[in-house]
Amino acid sequence: MFKNLELLYFKMALLHLFRRRGRSILISLMIAISLIGLLLMEGMYEGMMLQLTQNSIKTGSGTLVIEDKKLRADPNIKYNIKETQTLASILDKEPLVSSYVLRISQKGLISTAGFSQGVSVSGVDLKEEAKHSEFQNYITSGEYSFGARERGAIIGYRLAKKLKVDIGKKVIVTMQDVNNEVVSVALKVSAIIKTNNIAIDANGLLMDINLLRSLTMLHGATEISVLLKNRDDDLLVKQSLEQKITDSNIAVYSYKELYPSLHESEAFMQTFSQISSAFIFIVATLGIFGVVLVSVLERVREFGIMMAIGTQFRDIVRLIIYESLLITMSGYLLGAVIGGSLLWYFSIYGLDLSGFSDAFSIFGMDSNIKATIKQEYFTSSFLSVLFATIAATIIPIRTLKKRNPIESIQERV
Amino acid sequence: MKTIGLIVLFSIELLAFSANDIIKEVEHNIQSDSGYSKVTMVVATSRGERSMKMESFNRGNEKSFIKILYPKQDSGITFLKIDTTMWQYVPKIEKTIKIPSSMMMQSWMGSDFTNDDMAKESSIVDDYNSAISSEDEKNYILTLIPKEDAPVVWGKIIMTIQKEHFIPLNAVYYDEDGVEKRTLKYSDVKVIGSRHFPSVMTLLPSDKKSNKTVVTMDEMDFDAVIDDSRFTMSALKRYSR
Amino acid sequence: MFSTALFVFVSAISDGSHKQIIRSSVEIYPGYMEITNAAFEDDPSFENLIFDVQKAKESLQGIDGVQASSVRFETYALYATSEKSVGGMFCGIEPENEAKISRLKASLVAGEYLNSDDTNALYLGEELAKRLHVKVGDTLSFISTAADYSFAADNLIIKGLFKTKLYEFDNSSAFVNKAYFDTVMKSQNIATHIILSPKDIEQIDATTLLVQQVLSKELEVKNYKETMEDLILAMEVDSVFGYITLGIFFIVIFFVIAIFAFLSVYARIRQIGILRAIGTTPRGVMSMILVEAMILGTISVGIGGAVSAYGAYYFEKNPIELSSMGDLDMEEYMTQYNMVAEITFPTDFNPSNILIQMFIMLLLNIVTVIYPIIMMNRFTPTEAIRYV
DSSP: OHHHHHHHHHHHHHHHHHHTHHHHHHHHHHHHHHHHHHHHHHHHHHHHHHHHHHHHHHHTTOSEEEEETTTTTSOOTTSOBOOHHHHHHHHHHOTTEEEEEEEEEEEEEEEOSSOEEEEEEEEEOHHHHHHTTOGGGGEEEEOSSOTTTTOEEEEEHHHHHHHTOOTTOEEEEEEEOTTSOEEEEEEEEEEEEOOSOHHHHHHEEEEEHHHHHHHHTOOSBSEEEEEESSGGGHHHHHHHHHHHOOOTTEEEEEHHHHOHHHHHHHHHHHHHHHHHHHHHHHHHHHHHHHHHHHHHHTTHHHHHHHHHTTOOHHHHHHHHHHHHHHHHHHHHHHHHHHHHHHHHHHHHHOEEOGGGHHHHHHTTOOSEEOOOOOHHHHHHHHHHHHHHHHHHHHHHHHHHHHHOHHHHTTOOO | OHHHHHHHHHHHHHHHHHHHHHHHHHHHHHOOSEEEEEEEEEEEETTEEEEEEEEEEEETTTEEEEEEEESGGGTTOEEEEETTEEEEEETTTTEEEEOOHHHHTSBSTTSSSBHHHHHOOOOHHHHEEEEEEEEOSSEEEEEEEEOTTOOOOOSEEEEEEETTTTEEEEEEEEOTTSOEEEEEEEEEEEEETTEEEEEEEEEEESSOTTOEEEEEEEEEETBOOOOGGGGSHHHHHHTTO | OHHHHHHHHHHHHHHHHHHHHHHHHHHHTTOSEEEEETTTTTOOSTTSSBSOHHHHHHHHTTOTTEEEEEEEEEEEEEEEOSSOEEEEEEEEEOHHHHHHHSSTGGGEEEEOOOOTTOSSEEEEEHHHHHHHTOOTTOEEEEEEEOTTSSEEEEEEEEEEEEOOSOHHHHTTEEEEEHHHHHHHHTOTTOBSEEEEEESOGGGHHHHHHHHHHHSOTTEEEEEHHHHTHHHHHHHHHHHHHHHHHHHHHHHHHHHHHHHHHHHHHHHTHHHHHHHHHTTOOHHHHHHHHHHHHHHHHHHHHHHHHHHHHHHHHHHHHSOEEOTTSTTOOHHHHHHHTTSOOOOEEOOOOOHHHHHHHHHHHHHHHHHHHHHHHHHHHTSOHHHHHHOO
């Protein structure tokens, strides 16, 4: 009996919606379209942020970086990691670590016959980096190699432009060794990279780590860059590493400490999209509210009759809620399906904003933005729609109660 | 056929050997293991001319000490170079400052020389492969190509050397693309002992026609007795007065 | 009405914050227009300076669009204490004029700003002071190359510290009075830059052109749109996202208005049916409702527009503080991007923009009633009267 009654209300709600199909369609369309917009916005924003973060992490220092404690305050390569073997064996055993590489970073001067400027030199092992930072994917010209004699250099595209050098040209790099003596080396440009990581593009030079070792008389590395299987495990792994590393001179940093701005812009973007969604839902609630109010008021007599023949007021409330939920949920479904598939499309093919690519790369972004899809986009928007619907029905129901439907039967309209 | 090949090969070796030999003779003429000199440097730019005098002490290519004598406002400024590191003492502020590597490539006192030119210790023989590209009755023309790994910015240097006493006449510096960047001219040869020494050097950058740097050796002692204490940090201040 | 207010306000915020970021980045130090030697950009050496500052300044006098100008000589120096030496920018400025064209004076955090009688007084970036371990009143030496390529060195007393929140700038720059600078650096009547501020920023391109015409040909003037192209582009990117968001707002608002229009027309179906029954034509009904919608729309858009315009105006004067956005340190965030860390978001009070937006809302309002009226005119009068 109870179930049948429930079904009956459901049918009544459906029938009423059909009778007023114009406004029903409007409401569902409104919800569908705002949902599509929201989903796209959220997916795009997060996709952009993800690209930015991953780019910086991969081509930069990694999710975690291990280095001498004093290096950050006083960037002198005498503060380096000597016991790289010990650290490597610790990292090998860490299950959440996906890859790690040794690097030597040193500031220096790069010159040609006509020009010289500051440069950030990174000594890297290209074979290892291919699995780690994947620099090979960022090459715009030349080969991902330091040549047969390891005397090559891969330089950032902005730096190349400024020095007016191309593949095969010679550059002289001057820097200090571990004893603060000035040393120089001639390198041939073997490739030019564009990573969208401004530090590398404008100032970066990659050279063979062993050549840099013999040049600077440094035997280990200045940093170990670590990538994790899951970026969010950073603090967990950091703690575990800190426990296992006995050398008190060595520190482990997470990317969140190194690039607080990255982490914060993620949070900023999130807050921004949350505020926008809230805005949109408030406006949408207003729309739902209007429809519900009108549909309740125009049926005061109808409800009066229903109550007169024994229907409880809360059943009428239920009827109203059913009605509203039916429209909004159909809108939600439509929006989720269309928005979801659009997101899916953009997550695979990306949205090309290359007209602004210059500006994007300033912020370390790729101009082809790939969206992300998360389940929580759908669940949170579902809850929002649900909430908006219920919030929109409260006032109409209270108004209805005040009007006292039974009395209203006698009203002449 | 074989003999011809052998002769060609042999002659190339002979030539290459003599090119290096020429450079060694040239270096003997202008370098000293323990030298003292008084120098006038005149720097001309599009904005006028400026001259300065200094005295210089050196031990081989590794250590040198320079003191500025003129103009008056700059007198007493001293420089010390040990290997590739340079310090400067400025009496006005009573401080000794290590010149950072970023300043090493900058122009040295407004001249067309760089600090790096001053601080380079390697000799031409170490950094370049040299060959006689042509010769006439009076002069050798040498082409110097940097050795593959030599940390020099030039693409090649063409030197003209007078045969008789191995006196350098000029050197033209080119970048990697073969574009002329600067010319160094030597003149006013003085004979000091066994050396034939060009006492005036003129540096002309190719892209700035109005610029010129002329270095004149007013006094020169190739076998000076110089105390070791001259090449220490404390000398910077001590010999500043 | 509500939606008009919202719409106008949101777009004002978005435009306002962009203008704000650009404005503060420009005003912090770079300036709106800069005059340099035309060859200075490619080769910033002492060969390519402004060699007759006086003449350049005189030629600027006739130009109406220029509000203020200030002369700068920027070069590189090594700053040294007895323990440490650090390289950085060394700049001679005209203290009073500088205060009119940049926020350098306003960025003071300790001690005092410079004045035109100062000699060995240094106005130093706070971060650079930290690196050198010095404070106000301490002595710091500099060595540099003077404009005539002679050595320049002197002891300076730190008079004040500044913090613009542009980290790189605060970490590498220091200023002295140009009159003193000229004596040690041999730079009388010589400068690297003359910075101008325009009377009207909107007219800056025209003013730039005028200035270029009066300058001698070895000099060149550029405005911030060229010198800060990166920032402008970045703002454009942000605008793109802003407009997308705004577009979504717009659509939702459109629907809400449509719904209300729809409801209000339907609520009166019977009334309209009667009107039709007594002989009003569908056209008549249409125009009647349109006029009504227009009146209502104008009133609501008017009120909404007025409220939000006031809001935009008010918040332009009293920017919204966003410093307390959860655990998010906005200041930190902006500084990291080398943007000026202003944690306030002023709106951009731009009457023409507001009017355009109000007009759009009004138009929308009217468009949305057309469909329901057409729908309704399909009913016969009798059907309409019986419509429940």
